[in-house]
Amino acid sequence: MARGKLIVFEGLDRSGKSSQSLRLVEKLEADGHHVLHMRFPDRTTPIGRLIDAYLKGESNQDDHVIHLLFSANRWEASSTIHSHLAANTTVVLDRYFYSGIAYTHAKSLLSSTSSPSPPPSPLTLDWCTSPDVGLPRPDLTLFLDLTLEEAARRGGYGGERYEKREMQERVREVFGRVWMGEGDAGRKAGEFVRVDAGKGMEEVEEEVWMNVRDMWESVEREGKGVGVF
Ligand code: Z5A
Ligand code: MG
Secondary structure (H helix, E strand, O other): OOOOOEEEEEEOOOOOHHHHHHHHHHHHHHOOOEEEEEEOOOOOOHHHHHHHHHHOOOOOOOHHHHHHHHHHHHHHHHHHHHHHHHOOEEEEEEOOHHHHHHHHHHHHHHHHHHOOOOOOOOOOHHHHHHHHOOOEEOOEEEEEEOOHHHHHHHOOOOOOOOOOHHHHHHHHHHHHHHHOOOHHHHHOOOOEEEEEOOOOHHHHHHHHHHHHHHHHHHHHHHOOOOEEO
16 A cells, blocks of 8 residues: 655755745645645644743753754654554655754754863764654655855844854754765665755745655655655
């Protein structure tokens, strides 16, 4: 029996993940598919509310603790994702574990340049990856790549904790390393496609759609099952 596909949108702030993931959902539905759209962090669960307060600067958390909370927020949804895929519903995610890995590891790069002594437990790429190992693995991850200049033109930086240029710079660098295959995250990444998110909305949508179609055909042709990360 056919199964749903797991499609993930990743990228920096303002790269268009929310816009493009919703456009894809509409397109797939218009094509007759059942689709579930989810976003991470899911700020509506008890764990999500802790994350929301942290991102808004209303509370503080140890870097390891907040990393594990982001991961737990995905594990909360893991069985829902699996059951939808098994029931032939495609799941489209607005951010997933690559954000978890990239943002936490980027933070450690920033703190190691600003403080003379190393942090007590360096948040290495592999440490950041391990809590998410075992989650449903995306059939396709679309990394919406945007220069920092273009992101800044789209406006709105400064509202939340990570919305600062130096942080976004590091995050982009870490995404690039994972995309090039570095660490456990890079080795397990599967189909990780870079999309130039600096183009117009419709052009990006078209590129997304072509990649989704290719992935779809290959999953069906090869009868691939749902993988785990
Ligand atoms: N985080 C983490 O640390 N660890 C984790 O495990 C996870 C996340 C999952 C909250 O993310 C923060 O959590 C985030 C990472 C961290 N921190 N930061 N920074 P979020 O998903 O809740 O919020 P968001 O993703 O930061 O940003 P966003 O503003 O929602 O961006 P977006 O969804 O990528 O973009 P958008 O809303 O679709 O578009 C932004 C604007 O650009 C909007 O005005 C659009 O109309 C415009 N836009 C979009 N595409 C285009 C094109 N192609 N041309 C022109 N204008 C465009
Ligand atoms: Mg968004």
